[in-house]
Amino acid sequence: MTIELTNITKNFGAFAALDGVDLKIADGELLALLGPSGSGKTTLLRIIAGLDWPDGGDVSFDGENALKRGAGERQVGFVFQHYALFRHMTVFENVAFGLRVKPRAIRKDEASIRARVKELLDLVQLDWLADRYPGQLSGGQRQRIALARALATEPRILLLDEPFGALDAKVRKELRRWLRSLHEEINVTSVFVTHDQEEALEVANRVVVMDKGKIEQVGTPGEVYDYPATAFVHGFIGESVVLPVNVAEGRVWIGDQPLNITAPNVGGPSKLYVRRHDMQVGSESIGLRGAVRHVRSFGAIQRADIAVCAGGNETLIEIDTPRDHALRTGETVELHPRRFRIFAD
């Protein structure tokens, strides 16, 4: 099942939740919508599900207009952040719900329904909880039951809204791995929303980074991490060191100090972005230096706060360096970005 979103807009009062979003999702993909809260990612997911309607734009499934179908007719499985299990039904009845509400003509008989539910509970490895009520389950168990319920009707698309957001760190890690392998097993086109970059990068085949109702970048986890397309993506994903610079005719200045690096295609006040582990301390000089303010060591790295003079102001940056090159508080060091990006303000 492919999904194509064209120029989707959605406003809540004066607030533009989605502002001209275009996105193509390929068959069998496991896609992450990643962004801070308020970026519009959940709204986009709900529009795909038919739980919200866009103010403008098109949604099509396999080339067919999906907007003329209601949520129940889109064959979409939706997993809610807070599970939304039916609290008055047993786990078994929760999973069976989608099968039981089908019109009589296409409803399976009781034996087939029971067999299907059993199969799904086996799939999520919780068949022993069939007679419990949602209130008696742990968060991770509820989430897996919610997933089994969504899969019961054999949806063509699986949508998950912050699927692990309400779980503690350890359970979250387990479920992530489990979701990946489940996707490999059933291979249904899946989209999940998350604000957790680690989750997006670890689980998804492709990541869509969103901010303020717009898509900032679409790419594989490697692409969005290593080649961020915008300042927002660079700042949002991974740990970044940011320095204010000025670019004139391709030359980069920090304050009144020229740096021995070039920035074609950029001009005027800009920001120099460097991954924290890409900032090296050493003899090689590009004209960027700073004073070590504080050093702390743990594991294989030492982390240092370094004050860089930029114009009249000091900018404090935090970098990671290998432990074998000991830094002393107070000394002035040469900084050399192994890789960097410059984005105009």
Added chain:
Amino acid sequence: MSESAIALYSERGGARGEPWLARVVVIGLTMLFLTVFVVLPLVIVFAQALTHGVGAYLAALAEPEALAAIKLTLAVAAISVGLNLVFGLIAAWAVAKFEFPGKTLLITLIDLPFSVSPVISGLVFVLLFGAQGYFGAWLQSHNIQILFAVPGIALATTFVTFPFVSRALIPLMQEQGTLEEEAALSLGASGLQTFFRVTLPNIKWGVLYGVLLCNARAMGEFGAVSVVSGHIRGETNTMPLLVEILYNEYQFVPAFAVASLLALLALITLIAKTILERHLDEGRQVRDN
């Protein structure tokens, strides 16, 4: 905590440290007040009803006028509880599950019958449907009797008891949100299936709670019904109206016999209410887990 620690703790009157005398006085005053103003009247109602023995009590209730009043009260309660159940569900649904302009006004309006004196509520219907009222002439020409008849009593009772069901449901439904309904819809359930399989089971204790209170008030309503009833003996007298009439005629045993039925209703309502509240709390706790 060891036993001696408990003893020490209670000797000092607990962590708040108030002396035992203050506690005794406060609790004692509360009990005294309750006894004088609540328990005593209740006991007197039953005592008066039974002054001439069980035989006289039962005979008083078997009078045609008493039977007619009981029947009318039950019928009126059934009509207004039925109507308010439907209206209350719809109103609560609208308020809890949708956002729309004028919502605050609607919630205020739902409460209106609680803040208006029941007599005024009754008078409104006289102004609307009375012979000199807005619809009076039209009703008369079509030979429809509303005032001084069952429809008028049912209308006035429905108006007065309108808030009970919706008031019981609005906070419950707002707390539950719309997620389960959305889940049901995306699983392919129709609107009606969603309501009967997901929404209604989730609010059933709240519905019962609202119906119970609504019923108690509907059966006990005096003011509004008194204005629209016309007090026709054996026809438009509900139980509370009959109690007043009998009492004014110095027929104390029949008056208190009918009153005792209303008191009994109150006691049953109280017990049922306690049980329902326990269920509502349990539902809340399950959700919080």
